[in-house]
Amino acid sequence: MGMVWLAVRSLRHRYAAFTATFVAVLLGTALMGSFATLVETAAGPVPAQDAESLTVMGAVVGGWGAVIVLFSVASTVGLTVGQRDVEIGLLRTIGATPRQARRLVRAETLVVCLVAAVLGALLAAAGGRALLAALVAGDVVSDVEFGGGAVSLPLTVVGILQVCLVAAAIAGRRATRGPASVTAADDLAGARPIRRWRVALALVLIAYGLGMGVVTVTVSGNSDDPYDAMATSGSSSLLVGVGLALLGPLLLPVGARLARPFLGGGDGAGYLAGYTASRRAHLLGGVLGPVVVLTSGAVGTLMLVGADGRTLVGEPPEGTETINLLNNVVVGMISLFAAIMVINSFAAVVAHRRAELRQLWLVGGTRAQIERSVVAEAALVAAVGVVLGLVGSLATIIPFGLARGEGVLPDGQLWLPPLLVAGVAALTMLTARTLVRRATRSAAILIP
């Protein structure tokens, strides 16, 4: 097992690079594990009604959690591996087969994920107890005994590790494409064409989201159960958001072109940012994606919860608290992981471009100018991202509003989207500013 030997040494050397993966898996396991204990508790001596609420909560959070952790681990591992193209190229040159290189990536990922998942499960053991206590205190369930942990937590860890393996397989395949070479991947090639399956998947997701909107207005909105409309429209904003995020490398240049008239002024920072965004959209697309999903999912779901609270008539039906709690937990999870991905992908972009930033400095750009141009890029990405995200959120807001009789424009909470947009924009730009400062203030920018 030469590759495991190598993986352990590699990890010790670069544990910082795997921080994002570690955090994503740790938090993912802690969250999913906490809810998984609810399912296990439900299997114990619990009233049937409570058992159902607990099981639904566990299943919904577990399902969403798996998808989100898969996305974020695939993205973070992909970035870590992508930055090591020279190293992996060397291993292949001196005799590692593509399969061995993939095994190295898999072993590294598994070690990080195993440690993070086990720690996350420990957090979940406490978190599950606290969660149940909160549910009992909030009268969501009756006073049931906590009975989880022994089975559900190990299962969660195993499930998370499966997800990590899939993520590592994706990253490994990407790292071993093409012939082995010790020269860094050529950046002069410019925008890589977007893959066809990606466009197809994006269109399917968007079409599905819109289709569910039509179903909500025409069918489920007329149902006796007020939650049928939520079931069909609730996830539309996320699906459409993910679809738009997949199209990011295509949509970012369009946004940059539209924004160009506003970027002309100043000292050239905006000018550079406009061209980076349009000609190297494949780089910034990794940042744009989570911004879109974060905005779309958070705005769509929170507006949905608000509209639900306003339009439910009479006594709230069974399970209202559970549904609201679930909506909030899912939004929280998505926001948390999207934020990790925004930070991580921006770190990768800045690291990837050190040489380029140095060239800018060599031809006479001041450090302040270089920093401003990267922050301007972030502003552009944030602007395009929140616009797309808001468009995506309409896929939930409009159908649900129509189904509940509020019309296209919601009756309340109109302050929410601007607030979230400001938050997302601030996150993106602050991340960019912190990272580019660290890059330019360190001596490394002066030395190739």
Place this chain on the structure above:
Amino acid sequence: MNASTAVLEVHDLARTYGEGTGSVAALAGVSAAFARGTFTAVMGPSGSGKSTFLTCAAGLEPPTSGRVVLDGADITDWDEERRTRLRRERIGFVFQGFHLMPYLTAAQNVGLPLRLAGRRPDRVRVSALLERVGLGERAGHLPAAMSGGQRQRVAIARALVADPAVILADEPTGALDSATAASVLELLRGCVDELGQTVVMVTHDPVAAAYADTVLFLVDGRVAGRMDRPTATAVAGQLARLDEWVA
């Protein structure tokens, strides 16, 4: 040169990048044979196809046309897996940028090709090789604690560890000062004279080329001449007149 003793042969090697009007022929029909126990320098101006030649000869990239025969086996049509196995058994690499694994000690770096082949490196052999390149005491050091010349010596020991048929060196002294470069070139010369190794070295430095037995000149992806028993002055003179040869 007698083809039967050749350890590496290329026949009419061509490599084109891109398609249509934008395509570039990096190699346009290069034939050469490298005999066992010889030291050959491949020289030429930028864009002459030196690096592509090395990449194709090493089986890293398949040529567009032509054949590569290594140690008697025609590897041209082998798949990636098989070429990789061949590389780690039969080819040693030395690069301009050293390319050591930053998280492995000198000894671990030297043993790495064997580990990739699924074998446990023989401690005695690894330390003998480090001794041979003059780094016996530094076996436990990480690359970051070593000078450029020392790192390149580790890389040479790594290239020797599998007892390869040929060592391919791509500008091995390009990142070194002249005194350190000289000692690295002495070391490569020693591998040929004392171990009977075969070295093919791409370089643009006439002084480095003077350590070789033969210099092969490439221009625009073609062989534009060769020189036996080169001296730095003669090579420099030849390089200055290369454009006349092709014209």
